[in-house]
Amino acid sequence: MVFMVSLGYGAGLPLIRPYLLRYLGAVPASTVAWHVGMLGSVYLFALFLFAPLWGRLSDRHGRVLVLLIGFAAFLIGSVAMALAPSLKVVYGARVLAGAGAAAIVPTAQAYIADFSTTVDRSRRFVLLGSASFIGFLAGPAFGTWLAGPVMGVTVGQMGGMLNWPAMVVALAGLPLLLLAPWCLGSNRVVALPIAVQPGASRKRFLHSSMLLALLSSFAVGTFEVGFNLFGSQTLGLTTAAMAAMFITCSLAMLAAQSLLLFASVRNRIDQHWMAAAFAGSAFALAFTSLVPDAGSLGLMIAVVATAAGLIGPVLSYELLERQSAAPGTLLGQQAAAGNLGQALGSMGAGSLFTLAPMAPFWTAALVLLVGAALSLVWWGPARVGEIAARKLPNTDTDAKRPTVSQ
Numbered sequence: 001m002v003f004m005v006s007l008g009y010g011a012g013l014p015l016i017r018p019y020l021l022r023y024l025g026a027v028p029a030s031t032v033a034w035h036v037g038m039l040g041s042v043y044l045f046a047l048f049l050f051a052p053l054w055g056r057l058s059d060r061h062g063r064v065l066v067l068l069i070g071f072a073a074f075l076i077g078s079v080a081m082a083l084a085p086s087l088k089v090v091y092g093a094r095v096l097a098g099a100g101a102a103a104i105v106p107t108a109q110a111y112i113a114d115f116s117t118t119v120d121r122s123r124r125f126v127l128l129g130s131a132s133f134i135g136f137l138a139g140p141a142f143g144t145w146l147a148g149p150v151m152g153v154t155v156g157q158m159g160g161m162l163n164w165p166a167m168v169v170a171l172a173g174l175p176l177l178l179l180a181p182w183c184l185g186s187n188r189v190v191a192l193p194i195a196v197q198p199g200a201s202r203k204r205f206l207h208s209s210m211l212l213a214l215l216s217s218f219a220v221g222t223f224e225v226g227f228n229l230f231g232s233q234t235l236g237l238t239t240a241a242m243a244a245m246f247i248t249c250s251l252a253m254l255a256a257q258s259l260l261l262f263a264s265v266r267n268r269i270d271q272h273w274m275a276a277a278f279a280g281s282a283f284a285l286a287f288t289s290l291v292p293d294a295g296s297l298g299l300m301i302a303v304v305a306t307a308a309g310l311i312g313p314v315l316s317y318e319l320l321e322r323q324s325a326a327p328g329t330l331l332g333q334q335a336a337a338g339n340l341g342q343a344l345g346s347m348g349a350g351s352l353f354t355l356a357p358m359a360p361f362w363t364a365a366l367v368l369l370v371g372a373a374l375s376l377v378w379w380g381p382a383r384v385g386e387i388a389a390r391k392l393p394n395t396d397t398d399a400k401r402p403t404v405s406q
Contacts, residue, residue: 001071001180002108002128003135004173005101008078009043010139010246011146011165035087037225037350042091044221044343046098048336054103055110055332063111063328064184070103071177075170082167105132106335110328111184113320119263122317126260129313133257137250139165140242201389202323204382206330209315212379213334214341215371216278216311219364221345222352223285223304226360229353245298252302253309260313269314271380275372281307282368285361312338318383322390 058066077097084090105128112124143165231237231245259265284303319330345364352359 001067001104001176003131004169004176005074005104006132006135007139007142008166008169010136011143011169034350036228037346039094040225041343041347043094043098044339044346046095047102047339048343050099050102051106051335051339052332055106055328058107058110058328059326063107064181066103066107068180070100073100075173075177078166078170106331107328109316109331113327121320122266123261125313125317126257129257130254133250133254137247137254140246199389201385205386208379208382209319210334210337212371212374213315213338215367216308217338217341218345219281219367220308221342222349222360222364225346225349226353230357234357245301248298249301249305252305256306256309257313271375271383274379275375277307277310278368278372278375282365282372285365322386
């Protein structure tokens with residue numbers, strides 16, 4: 001399910017601009033950049049709005065039920081987007097698909113956390129993240145290849161069936177939806193522990209983690225849209241070349257996440273490592289104005305993606321490392337923070353690009369530098385304080401690990 005949701009999102013990224021220009025001709029050329037950002041942001045805003053709700057529902061009513069409902073909503077939204085006759089319908093379909101997709105990643109992580117030891121959980125979280133990045137990796141190439149013949153057809157000749165990638169993703173996901181109950185087992189309801197207010201150290205750590213997730217995702221959203229517009233309009237790259245760039249980005253993220261499979265790497269992660277990941281991406285983005293060609297752009301993308309690809313999984317792992325009660329709620333809240341940041345970045349990037357082609361990259365770099373500073377002065381001390389509090393009896397009370405019952 002995680003792979004299919006990422007595949008559906010990635011397949012449309014290099015196609016949004018030609019889709020707007022060729023098939024929705026009512027869109028003025030001057031507003032294309034704005035719509036490119038908005039079509040990404042409405043999907044992400046839906047993720048932000050619904051992820052906490054899905055997380056709480058999975059804690060109360062079971063992971064499998066939430067996964068099935070969310071995945072079904074995602075597939076219906078994909079079909080609606082494929083058949084959309086107007087831009088308004090496209091926006092509505094994106095919201096529905098995003099609302100359904102919001103249930104998948106946090107609920108899948110919570111499902112894994114229910115049955116995993118601490119060591120197994122970190123490894124399985126990395127594998128789940130890898131499935132997401134593989135889907136995002138395959139998406140642009142898949143979408144470009146599938147839509148290639150369609151892009152050459154005269155407007156109106158194919159009727160409403162213009163967004164083939166979304167339709168194929170929906171059709172491919174239907175068997176998975178039907179087989180999911182058999183694959184995942186019967187719906188298990190997590191027995192919630194008695195609600196206990198987190199201690200001061202836990203609150204500081206949660207707030208700092210959520211803010212870092214928001215800042216990191218804001219930079220990613222700004223970069224995604226800014227890169228899409230910069231590559232196509234400033235460098236004049238073809239749709240196939242843009243797809244290759246997105247593949248480069250996903251490969252770098254996948255390689256970076258693979259490092260977290262090693263316990264020796266995970267044990268070395270602290271605030272200094274986190275600050276270095278933020279700062280490395282920021283400096284790569286700051287040099288975008290010096291990029292002369294597609295090859296150099298691909299190298300810059302790889303640097304940015306390598307650092308950015310590590311931040312999210314580490315935050316998720318650390319979130320449950322010292323408290324595993326109600327994981328669906330916690331992971332849903334972190335997903336919401338990340339999705340809000342990515343939506344704001346995606347929405348603002350289109351407007352920033354119209355002011356100056358480099359503005360989205362400079363903005364993302366500045367936000368990442370703020371994240372590097374906060375990693376050192378807030379997230380790191382909060383993490384150290386929480387670790388120290390957990391070692392002392394009766395200093396920081398947390399709920400016990402929930403049990404899983406039929």
